[in-house]
Amino acid sequence: MARLFGTDGVRGVANRDVTAELALDLSVAAAHVLADIGAFAGHRPFAVVGRDPRASGEFLSAAVVAGLASAGIDVLDVGVLPTPAVAFLTAARGADLGVMLSASHNAMPDNGIKFFARGGHKLDDAIEDAIEKRLRESWERPTGAAVGRVRTDVRAADDYVAHLLAVLPHRLDGLHVVVDCAHGAASAVAPRLLREAGARVDVIGGEPDGLNINDGCGSTHLEPLQAAVVEHGADLGVALDGDADRCLAVDALGDVVDGDQIMAILALALRERGALAGDTLVATVMSNLGLMQAMQREGITVEQTAVGDRYVLERMRRGGFSLGGEQSGHVIFTDHGTTGDGVLTALLLASRVAQSGRPLAELAQVMQRLPQVMVNVRDVDKARAADDGDVLAAVQAIESELAGTGRVLLRPSGTEPLVRVMVEAGEAAQAQALADRLAVVVRERLALSGE
Template sequence: MSRLFGTDGVRGLANRDITAELALDLSIAAAQVLGEEDRRDGRRPRAVVGRDPRVSGEFLSAAVCAGLASAGVDVHNVGVLPTPAVAYLTADMGATFGVMISASHNAMPDNGIKFFADGGHKLPDAVEDEIADRLGQAWERPQGADVGRIHENRAGQARYVAHLLQALPNRLDGLTVVIDAAHGAASAVSPEVFRLSGAEVVEIGTDPDGLNINDGYGSTHLDRLSAAVVERGAHLGIAHDGDADRCLAVDAEGRAVDGDQVMGILAVALKDRGLLRENTLVATVMSNLGLLQAMEREGIAVTQTAVGDRYVLEEMRRNEHSLGGEQSGHVIILEHATTGDGVLTGLLLAARVAETGRSLADLATVMTRLPQVLVNVKGVDKSRVDTDEGVLTAVRAETAALAGTGRVLLRKSGTEPVVRVMVEAATEERAREICDRLCAVVRDRLGL
């Protein structure tokens, strides 16, 4: 039986997979599991609930708040705010747990529900599974004054903005920055905090109507941002996804700066200030080989994890590292955040431009991206990709042929029935050639 929770909460098509009934039942189950210690100690559990602006978030938020209150949890409904803001407020307000209703970068018809433990940290798999196991089980319903109260708390944005400003190492005076918030959860927060930091701000993708989230704007659609940066003569552009836990950037010439480059720039900045703990960056196995080579030149070690920001965070917390993230733009600065924070990342990136007087394009030369080809091979038995000897032999042969000038990575997707074949090489043609050969082997050996 497949897990209810995926790599980032429970997600699917709103009102088919993610229904009001599921949201109600899931919040009751979460209240039982996450509020257990508070109840045992005679305290009433408290939860922070936020959402992104997609239209289905309105009824799902109502269902979550109702379920929590019916289970004896006091709810602080903070409304539309980024995922990292909900994580921050969960910790800052001393709440028992937090709930975010969002499908992140997915299209508007989707939605999702994810939970944060006390302190604003993502839940371990075992706790998520315990919540799933509680669904539909009998429970003792509180009565009278023991039911929870729902507070419409709209002070969360100001608290989050103040937190971001405190994390800023220097002001952004003199910079012109284009902000693309994907018509999402950061549409109000991101432009506000950049202006308060001293930047001149140009806004696009900051007019959410419940239906337009991620539609042609944001970190998965950089064309409009690139055009706006060039047209307005801005120093850089910052792109968020729907829940603003990601940040990608665009330089003054309109060229994309991906998560690997952002991490490289911030790693060097933190090292220069003596704040990069153990001189180590945590990245996933999908980060470009160019990042690893660049960090080696800068005297910075790189620890790699499985794909997923939760695995990056686990490694960071386990070894007390200060910076980690993914090529997709999930960047975690552990001194200031417990999860990827796209607004914080964008602020620190712009602060580095202002501090050094160098352009973002110049800063991004810290690494040279090797051409990368990624193909999703469908119609195969992904469970055998790590054990089939024919596939393993082909991978070893292609890796040996690259002789350190590139790399090969085959992995089964955690969310789709596909095998991902990724090849990096000195040229795109070489990477494509190797990738095509490996895809053929995968189809031949693992085809259904």
Template sequence: MARLFGTDGVRGRANADLTPELALRLNIAAARVLGAAEDRPTVVVGRDPRASGEMLQAASAAGLAAAGAEVIDLGVLPTPAVAHLTAATGADFGVMISASHNPMPDNGIKFFAAGGRKLPDDVEDAIERAMDEPAPLPQGGEVGRITSAPAPVETYIEHLVAVCPHPLDGLKVVVDAANGAAFHAAPEALRRAGADVIAINAEPDGLNINDDCGSTHVEGLRAAVVAHGADAGIALDGDADRCLAVDARGDLVDGDAIMAILALAMREAGTLKGETLVTTVMSNLGLHQAMGAAGIGLETTKVGDRYVLERLGEGGFSLGGEQSGHIVLPAHATTGDGTLTSIMLLARMAATGRSLAELASVFSPAPQVLINVRVADKSVIETDAVRTAVAEWQAKLGSDGRVLLRPSGTEPLVRVMVEASEEPVAQSVAAELAAVVENALIR
């Protein structure tokens, strides 16, 4: 049987793959595993605005209460805010209902351990096992209760403003909230930090989350930045755990460039522990080259911010992230936080008086092409045909390029990534490898 948990919780098409029944069982099991040390564990539960989140949050809360947990309903809140409040409230664990950047029909359930930290694989496996091991449920006065938290969004905003290292006065910023969970928190936090903020896609209706907006569709943000004469644009995703940026000219500044900017700023401030940046195998060769030139070490992990977090903890490092915009700053957050990232990026602009384009110029990306191939079986990347093609092209590209194929942890996709010294070469190789993946399924 396939593992229920992916790289970031349990995800699927809401009411098809991810049903209220599954949410109920999953949360009963989570309460038994994560709350085992307490007679009546306390759990905080939040969600993004997508319509199916209402029923899945209700089912999750019902499962938790049925298992004897005291449930605090946080309502609509960004994923990093749920992680922060898990720690701030002293809860035994937290639950977030979200499919992040995925389309509206999808949804997901992810858990945070005490302290707001993501679960290791063995704990997720224990929850899966517990789902198949029924146990008596509490009755009478031992059944859990469900209450609403007072002003959870305000608590999170206050935290963000408090950690801003430099006032954002004088900066005009466009924030694309992706009609998602940070529709209020992100613009408000930046305003209180001193920025002049123009919010777009900040009117969620349950159906429009990530719909041609946010970090997966930055075209509207690029146009808005130029139209408003803004200094920068910030693109969040549906649950606001990732951040991409746009400079005053409308050019994209991705997660690799943001990490390069923050790494240099933190080294200057003496807060880049170990003089090291942690990122994933998906980061561009240009980031490796920029960090090497600056004398900053770079360590790579598997794709997924959970693996970045693990390495950050193991090495005691202070900055890590992904090209997609998941940036982790362990001094201030236990997971990727798009709004926090934007605050740190804008603070660097304000402190130096330099434009975002100038700051980002330290990073020159190698041409990179990414093709998502929809597949019925992601194990296709293990076939002889695919393995042989990858090895042959990596040998041909040599040190001037890189080939990486990996299954998506959240969607039925194989991601084909190719870097080369020239973009036409990267495009040609990526297209050929994508065709190999598609044809391997037919054989």
């Protein structure tokens, strides 16, 4: 049976894959596992629970709260807030557990359940596996005063905004920013934060109704932001996703500045302030080769990990590094948080523009992106992608053809039933042709119909 937990919690179509029953049972199992490992020793446990504005989050968060309270855990309900805010509040409130209901950048019908341990850190794989094993086991239910109590945390948003403002290195006075909130979890806090930091702010994608999250807007649909930045004559634009754990940007001309470029800009900014630990940036194997080349020129080491912000964070914590992230816009600042924070990323990127007095387009020129093509091959047996001889031979043939001028990456998706074929090359046409060629081999060799 497939593992219930993916690379970023439990995720699927709400009310079909991710049901109220599953949400309740997962919460109870998490409470039991954490109790058994001594996480609640000597005190009455409590948890922080938040969600993004998806309609399904209303009943799923209610189920999570019910499960936790039935297991004897008090609950602070923080309502609609970004994932990084829930992680921050889990740590700031001294909670034993945090739970976020969100499917991040996925379309509205999906939802997900993500757990944070004490301190706001994601649960490790072993604890997730233990939770999964204990689903729906029989248990002795607390009664009377031993059941959990539920209350609303009315200061949650204020404290999160204050936390981010406290780390602002340079105010944004005089800067004009457009922010696309993806009709998501940061629709209230992101514009407020940027305004309190001094920026003039125009907002798009800031009217969530429970159904429009990520719908043609946000970090997965940059076209509206590109148009708005040019229309308003803004200095830059920033786009968040549904739970605001990632951020992409647009310069004054409407050109996209991706996560790799953002990391390059902020790595130099942090080093300038003496805050880039070990003069090292942690990135994934999906980051553009141009980032590696740029950081090498600047004397900054790049450590690479598997795809997934949890793996980036693990490497950062192990090495004591302060900056890491993904091309998709997950950027982690371990001095200020325990997970990717798109709102903080937007704030620090805008601060760098204001402090330097240089346009974002100029700052982004620190790295030159090699043309990178991604082809998603669906309806294939992704588990065999790393073992099929013909697929591996095709990869080797393309790598020989590139002869060090590019690279090939074949990666099964951690959240979707597909294999991603990525090729970088000196020319876009060459990258596309090679990616298409490899995709044909993957489709032919790994097709599910051939099982």
